[in-house]
Amino acid sequence: MMYAANLFEDKVALVTGGRSGIGYGIAEALLKLGAKVAICSRKEAPLAEAAEQLSKLGPCRYQACDIRDGAQVERLAERIKSEYGRLDLLVNNAGGQFPSLARAISDNGWNAVINTNLNGTFYVSRIMAEHFFIPQASGNIVNIIVNMARGFPGMAHTGAARAGVENLTKSLAQEWATYNVRVNCVAPGTIISSGLHTYAEPVKALLEEMKADNLMGRHGRVEEVANAVLFLASPLSSYTSGTTLYVDGLDHLHSDRMRLVNGVRSS
Ligand SMILES: CCCCCCC/C=C/C(=O)SCCNC(=O)CCNC(=O)[C@H](O)C(C)(C)COP(=O)(O)OP(=O)(O)OC[C@H]1O[C@@H](n2cnc3c(N)ncnc32)[C@H](O)[C@@H]1OP(=O)(O)O
Numbered sequence: 001m002m003y004a005a006n007l008f009e010d011k012v013a014l015v016t017g018g019r020s021g022i023g024y025g026i027a028e029a030l031l032k033l034g035a036k037v038a039i040c041s042r043k044e045a046p047l048a049e050a051a052e053q054l055s056k057l058g059p060c061r062y063q064a065c066d067i068r069d070g071a072q073v074e075r076l077a078e079r080i081k082s083e084y085g086r087l088d089l090l091v092n093n094a095g096g097q098f099p100s101l102a103r104a105i106s107d108n109g110w111n112a113v114i115n116t117n118l119n120g121t122f123y124v125s126r127i128m129a130e131h132f133f134i135p136q137a138s139g140n141i142v143n144i145i146v147n148m149a150r151g152f153p154g155m156a157h158t159g160a161a162r163a164g165v166e167n168l169t170k171s172l173a174q175e176w177a178t179y180n181v182r183v184n185c186v187a188p189g190t191i192i193s194s195g196l197h198t199y200a201e202p203v204k205a206l207l208e209e210m211k212a213d214n215l216m217g218r219h220g221r222v223e224e225v226a227n228a229v230l231f232l233a234s235p236l237s238s239y240t241s242g243t244t245l246y247v248d249g250l251d252h253l254h255s256d257r258m259r260l261v262n263g264v265r266s267s
């Protein structure tokens with residue numbers, strides 16, 4: 001552990017999508033550094049199980065919540081208020097999409113991905129800011145997006161949604177600086193996590209190709225994303241807001257996704 005063991009002592013964090021994968025790893029890292037944590041996601045049973053495991057490291061509450069539903073997010077804010085009385089850090093990690101060429105995405109599929117990744121992130125940010133960050137005159141938001149620096153062929157819906165979140169981050173960072181609220185993004189490349197298991201062939205083969213194409217020759221690890229979140233969540237980054245930190249082994253500068261997508265299409 002490279003950060004001070006009490007870095008987040010007395011701090012309260014909400015990690016959306018904290019029941020699995022990257023969100024679970026972020027919650028785990030925050031708890032190990034003294035934070036009190038709340039996690040939410042849609043599926044109650046695995047969420048409860050994750051909270052039980054995480055509670056071995058420190059206080060961890062959970063509540064089922066679909067981030068696309070403002071009323072559910074309001075109830076989550078009330079619960080955090082009654083359990084912990086404050087919120088210092090929001091990690092907007094919940095999200096996802098499905099691989100598809102743009103022409104094959106249905107209207108519903110497009111809307112599901114935009115609602116989850118862009119609208120959901122906005123609802124949670126605004127509601128947590130109104131309940132906690134603005135009245136407290138302090139807060140920190142870290143948005144988990146994806147590397148879509150050069151577009152995202154094969155996942156155009158999520159590329160558009162995450163670009164929206166990146167721009168929203170720049171706007172909120174400026175509007176809320178006066179309330180001592182920082183807002184930043186972490187943009188992972190391909191990370192070995194539960195999320196990748198949701199993809200079937202031929203995407204699995206594509207993932208191997210993407211690994212070979214990566215200049216570091218590998219996919220990323222959940223801890224590497226969590227470490228970036230810890231930095232942005234901590235006073236070590238106190239003069240940093242409105243930015244994006246890539247955790248992608250250089251994919252944002254180098255990878256040729258269109259070539260890889262074409263390879264899958266012709267196989
Ligand atoms: C190609 C490169 C691969 C490497 C990528 C590496 C970078 C990124 C990695 C990750 O992000 S890993 C994390 C991934 N985890 C997830 O994606 C899990 C969560 N995902 C979801 O929950 C869904 O994708 C969702 C669509 C956002 C869920 O929304 P919802 O629950 O509302 O969906 P549904 O009601 O089931 O469907 C709505 C609509 O969407 C269509 N759809 C859903 N899945 C697919 C699919 N696999 N293929 C095509 N279409 C899909 C579904 O059919 C519905 O549309 P209609 O049929 O009604 O038109």
Ligand SMILES: NC(=O)C1=CN([C@@H]2O[C@H](COP(=O)(O)OP(=O)(O)OC[C@H]3O[C@@H](n4cnc5c(N)ncnc54)[C@H](OP(=O)(O)O)[C@@H]3O)[C@@H](O)[C@H]2O)C=CC1
Pocket residue numbers: 016017018019020021022023040041042043044065066067068093094095096097116120144145146147187188189190191192193194195196198
């Ligand atoms: N793994 C990777 O390579 C990369 C992942 N990312 C992003 O990082 C984040 C975490 O990914 P990862 O851990 O790998 O994947 P997971 O699929 O394991 O995590 C997604 C989490 O989001 C929750 N979630 C999804 N939709 C909603 C919703 N509407 N409301 C509340 N919670 C929701 C899910 O729980 P539930 O189903 O119970 O709602 C789940 O816990 C995602 O945003 C993902 O797109 C970005 C780049 C790369």
